[in-house]
Amino acid sequence: MKRNIYVLTILTSLIFQSCGIKTAKEVGLHFSTEKSKLPDTLNWKKIGFAKELLNLKEMIVVISGGTNPIPLDKWADLKPSFPYKKNIDRHLLFQQTAFYRSPNTDVNCKKPDCIKQREYKNYSWVEMAKLICVDYVGGKTDILKPEKGHLVIKTIQKCQTVMFADSIFQLTDNKGNYYVMHATETGKADTTATLPSGWTLKKMILKEPLIISPFGGGNECYYNIVGDNLGQGYHQYIFSDKFYPTSEK
Numbered sequence: 001m002k003r004n005i006y007v008l009t010i011l012t013s014l015i016f017q018s019c020g021i022k023t024a025k026e027v028g029l030h031f032s033t034e035k036s037k038l039p040d041t042l043n044w045k046k047i048g049f050a051k052e053l054l055n056l057k058e059m060i061v062v063i064s065g066g067t068n069p070i071p072l073d074k075w076a077d078l079k080p081s082f083p084y085k086k087n088i089d090r091h092l093l094f095q096q097t098a099f100y101r102s103p104n105t106d107v108n109c110k111k112p113d114c115i116k117q118r119e120y121k122n123y124s125w126v127e128m129a130k131l132i133c134v135d136y137v138g139g140k141t142d143i144l145k146p147e148k149g150h151l152v153i154k155t156i157q158k159c160q161t162v163m164f165a166d167s168i169f170q171l172t173d174n175k176g177n178y179y180v181m182h183a184t185e186t187g188k189a190d191t192t193a194t195l196p197s198g199w200t201l202k203k204m205i206l207k208e209p210l211i212i213s214p215f216g217g218g219n220e221c222y223y224n225i226v227g228d229n230l231g232q233g234y235h236q237y238i239f240s241d242k243f244y245p246t247s248e249k
Contacts (some may be wrong), residue, residue: 003117014092021059021143024245027133029155033239034217038161042098050183051075052128053120056213057083059131060103061156066117066124078121088144088231091187094170095209098110101159103130107219131224135245137173138196145185147162148194152227159221164210171201171226176240179224180212185231193228212237215244218236 038233046138049072051064064070070078101109102116104127116127131154134143138150146152162172162182169181169189175198181189191201212235224236240246 015140021131021134023135024133024155029245031132031216031220031222031244033215033242033244035216035220036216036220037218038213039100042100042161044096044098044163046096047092050092052087052089052090053080053084053125054081054087054131056085059079061087061131061158061243062118062120062125062126062127063128064123066115068122068124070121070123080121089185089187090183090233091181091185093164093189094182095165096163097160098162099126099128099160102127103157103159103221108158122126128160129156129223131156137199144227146227146229148229149196150229151196154225154227156223156225157221158223159214161211161213164206167203167205168210169201170204171195171199171225171228171234173199176238177236178238179226179234179236180210181232181234183233190230190232193232195228210237215239 038137051070051072053062054060055062064075078086098134099115101107101114105116117124118127119125133155135153136146136150137153138146141147141150141152143152143154164180169191171179171181181201184190189203191203193201195201214223216222222244226234226236228234
């Protein structure tokens, strides 16, 4: 069993490499860190566990939803085939979320045309995010679950806003960039992740709810999503510069 898991991990890494996921520099990424415009009306929902698939060919993340979502008791037995792959388990830490537009949809779309659905394995899935590029802190590593002392920064397009209440787990490089943990693989936040030098992670008490929205200004929907060696994910919500990547990179 252990050997099979090891082989699967190697194959997954090879698939990601063959798909040619480029860095921010290689794709010429450049976006404003100004917050983008949100719809006048947001439909807030509570989601405790996200059932996500990665389409390695299209670089699209789809989430269980729509007219016929997969039931939770069927999720463990779902065996996707290429180009689809399960994301690592995503136990969500934010209290509410509002998803208002799928990638590659017209910014002037009208409901319900703003949300794209597709069918796979007899269930419906909502197109949620598009992977743009990947950068690494500490050296190249697995993009889903990096090695100890490494972090992965995935820039995505995702028109979604999330709300945290009471407390957050805040990650920072101590250079002016801040991130909030939004999901764990285990269901419980762990501050013992092995981070690159200069980075820190700690729990913070909120005086008021923290709402994180996409960046890029106007109708753009950019997010930087960081992953650590424990399978924990973070949304960047404060940037050290007016543009990303910074002029230093």
